[in-house]
Amino acid sequence: MTVLDSRALNRAALARQLLLDRSDMTVLEAVAHLGGLQAQEPQEPFHGLWSRLRAFDPATLSELLTGRQVVRTHLMRRTVHLVTADDALAWRSRHDAMLRQKVLGVYRRELDGVDLDELAAAGRAAMADGEPRTLAELARAVAGRWPAVPPRVLGEMLVTALVPTVQLPPRGLWRARAGVRNARLSSWLGREVAPPSTDGSDPVGQALVRRYLAAFGPAASADLRAWCGLAGLPAAVAALRGELVAFRDERGRELLDLPDAPRPDPGTPAPVRFLPAFDNAILGYHDRGRIIDDAHRGLSVAGARVVLVDGRVAATWDVAAATVTVTPLRRFSRADRDAVAEEGEALAAFLSGSDGESHRVRIADGPAATP
Structure with missing residues (x-):
């Protein structure tokens, strides 16, 4: 596998x-x-x-x-x-x-x-x-x-x-x-909530599995459970297994996925991205190691807004007094710092909008936590 x-x-x-x-x-x-x-x-x-x-x-x-x-x-x-x-x-x-x-x-x-x-x-x-x-x-x-x-x-x-x-x-x-x-x-x-299934087929559970994998896969059953909070989806996973593909991660966990879903080359460049508080790109997994280091895992449940550099959480960000402040969690290279500043300026422009308030970007010096 x-x-x-x-x-x-x-x-x-x-x-x-x-x-x-x-x-x-x-x-x-x-x-x-x-x-x-x-x-x-x-x-x-x-x-x-x-x-x-x-x-x-x-x-x-x-x-x-x-x-x-x-x-x-x-x-x-x-x-x-x-x-x-x-x-x-x-x-x-x-x-x-x-x-x-x-x-x-x-x-x-x-x-x-x-x-x-x-x-x-x-x-x-x-x-x-x-x-x-x-x-x-x-x-x-x-x-x-x-x-x-x-x-x-x-x-x-x-x-x-x-x-x-x-x-x-x-x-x-x-x-x-x-x-x-x-x-x-x-x-x-103006419409009623769909009633629960009574024949044991769990079509909603199966739909949730497909939708989750489309947005988060490849993923383990524990990741699916972490996203939705539902414990009763093993039957839905079992019913769909024939239409899914399976992988392993480096820990040996089985990961399931939709066969035609994108799995880019690991060398694909990843741009800087600013994520909001409690974003499901992080919270939607039980094993969040694919996007955030264990040392910083607590940020994902503390409501910190985070910055992705090369696809991983590398800083936090906040807005106060019309300033987007980026606080690194590790030391940035010059190229990283420039890329964060560029994306931060785009975010500042978005936040400024048409209300007349002009936002600026500030990148704090040095890491905010032990890397």
Whole structure:
């Protein structure tokens, strides 16, 4: 069986993630191809798409949100993702059990004795008029039935797990600052969530496997699980095995992939890319070694924005006082520094936009951590 080293896996991941070459996909096509973008920080999807699309206009993504073609909803790993409306409706039921279990894992003691089906029914009734509700408003609407449970716990269980909801605009629009207002997914989209499969065939699970490999492969089953948070996909993988190809990584793990998916030559040059906080190009794997060193792995869950140099995390970046500041994690060569500065200037121009504020780039001296 062919062994793929970390550089081969890196270039494959970059190609699938639209980070090796900026894509001419539409914004909607890109969101669908990527299986959604992590979006608990509302502005980060804009940064992520700018790094991936050749002519990205942030207004287009805002229009897709207000036009109800993409939505912000709790899905993979119980985190807020920006996904297409079609994917939200198709995938939500398959994630229901995982979402419940993850919220219960945090609030099992507080929710002891609460009939979750009854709580879900109360939540749906409270949202039946279609009016948006904040988490606090929704919690107050049902709290009288469970006075011993902290209202926030009731609200979080409802909007995260029990009732498929979306976070409504202006939350998540370009340059907008807005609190979270929730509506039922079916009410916002005018379509019902697809019901779970009852014949054991798990077509949604199989679709998730294919979509994951298209955007992240080659990958192991543990990587798939790390991306979506679902433990019950071995049957879907087994059902698809005949149409997949298999490799090994340097640790001996089996990696599966779609036969015709891109696997570029490991020597393919990789341009500098600025990634947003919590980008799935890093978080979408159990073994993140293909893109980030173990010494810096903590950055991927700490909300750091990172810079890829030669395809790997080599710096962090942030914006303050109209300045994009890059903080290296290792010493840059002159060529690396020039390439980071050039891409940083392009990012600064994107962030400046038409609001009259001009951004600049600053690269800090020396590594910020032991390489």
